[in-house]
Amino acid sequence: MALLEVNQVSKHFGGLVANQEVSFALEQHEMLGLIGPNGAGKTTLFNCIAGFYPVTSGRIIFDGRDITALRDYQTARLGLARTFQIFQASGDLKVLENVMVGSFLRTGSRRKARQTAEGCLDFLGIRAAAGAMMADLPVAAQKRVALATALASDPKLMLLDEVGAGLNKSEIEGLVALLRRIHSERGIALLLTEHVLEMVMALSHRVIVLESGRKIAEGEPAAVVKDPEVIRAYLGDHYIRRRQETKDA
Ligand SMILES: Nc1ncnc2c1ncn2[C@@H]1O[C@H](COP(=O)(O)OP(=O)(O)O)[C@@H](O)[C@H]1O
Ligand SMILES: [Mg+2]
Incomplete structure (x- = not known):
C-alpha cells in the first residue's frame, strides 16, 4: 500500500487553475521530488495535501485513510508534517x-x-x-x-517546500546529508519541492514534474531530465549545460 495517494486533485482559485487533476502515489519510505517552474502549483499541492486548503475536486489518501476533507492539525496528528x-x-x-x-x-x-x-x-x-x-x-x-x-x-511523511532556498553550496550539501539521515535513521518518507535541482536529483528516488498545474512527467531523476517535454517546459538547456560542465570538470 502506498503511503500517500493523490487522485485527480484539482485546486482552483476563482478562475485560476493552480492544480489540474494531479495524480501520483508516494510509496512507504520513498523520497519523492516535486519540481516545476515558478507558479506550477507545487506549494498549492502541498497546501491541499496538508489540509491548509480544501481541494476543489479529487481525493487524497494518507496511510490508508481518506484525508481529503481533513484540516492541517488533523493531518499533522496522522503523521504528516510540513515545512514552509x-x-x-x-x-x-x-x-x-x-x-x-x-x-x-x-x-x-x-x-x-x-x-x-x-x-x-x-x-x-x-x-x-x-x-x-x-x-x-x-x-x-x-x-x-x-x-x-x-x-x-x-511524522511518517515530511513535506518540504524549498528547504534549500537561500542556502549556499556547502549549506545545501549539509542539508542533503541531514535529509538522508532523517530518511534512513528515522524511517521518514519525504516529499520535497526544490529550486535547487541538484538537491532534488541527489535525494529523490523518483521525481514528478508539474507545469501550469498539470503533471507532465514522472520517473527516475536520470530519465526525467532527459524527457524532451520536461526540457521544453522547465529545464531548458541551462541545466543540461551545467550538468555537462560538472561532468567535464
Ligand atoms: N492563495 C492563493 N490565492 C490565489 N492564487 C493563488 C494562491 N496560492 C497560489 N496561487 C496561484 O496558484 C498558482 C500556483 O502557485 P504555487 O502553488 O505557489 O506555485 P509554485 O509553488 O509551483 O511556485 C500561481 O498562479 C499562484 O499565483
Ligand atoms: Mg512554491
Whole structure:
C-alpha cells in the first residue's frame, strides 16, 4: 500500500487553475521530488495535501485513510508534517520552544515535550542553539530548526517546500546529508519541492514534474531530465549545460 495517494486533485482559485487533476502515489519510505517552474502549483499541492486548503475536486489518501476533507492539525496528528517555503517560526520564541511546538502534538507533558525537542536538536546538530532567539539565527540554522520542529511531531511523511532556498553550496550539501539521515535513521518518507535541482536529483528516488498545474512527467531523476517535454517546459538547456560542465570538470 502506498503511503500517500493523490487522485485527480484539482485546486482552483476563482478562475485560476493552480492544480489540474494531479495524480501520483508516494510509496512507504520513498523520497519523492516535486519540481516545476515558478507558479506550477507545487506549494498549492502541498497546501491541499496538508489540509491548509480544501481541494476543489479529487481525493487524497494518507496511510490508508481518506484525508481529503481533513484540516492541517488533523493531518499533522496522522503523521504528516510540513515545512514552509517561507519559514513562519515565531521570531520571539527561543529555538527550544519552537521545536516543542512540534512535540506537543504527541504529548501534553512539558517534560516529555522538552526531552523530545532536545533529542531532535541533537539529531540535527543544533543543540547548542537551544536557548537562542529564532530571530537571531542565520538562515541555515533556522532551516534546521524548521526540520527539528517537524521531526519532533514524529511524522511518517515530511513535506518540504524549498528547504534549500537561500542556502549556499556547502549549506545545501549539509542539508542533503541531514535529509538522508532523517530518511534512513528515522524511517521518514519525504516529499520535497526544490529550486535547487541538484538537491532534488541527489535525494529523490523518483521525481514528478508539474507545469501550469498539470503533471507532465514522472520517473527516475536520470530519465526525467532527459524527457524532451520536461526540457521544453522547465529545464531548458541551462541545466543540461551545467550538468555537462560538472561532468567535464
Ligand atoms: N492563495 C492563493 N490565492 C490565489 N492564487 C493563488 C494562491 N496560492 C497560489 N496561487 C496561484 O496558484 C498558482 C500556483 O502557485 P504555487 O502553488 O505557489 O506555485 P509554485 O509553488 O509551483 O511556485 C500561481 O498562479 C499562484 O499565483
Ligand atoms: Mg512554491
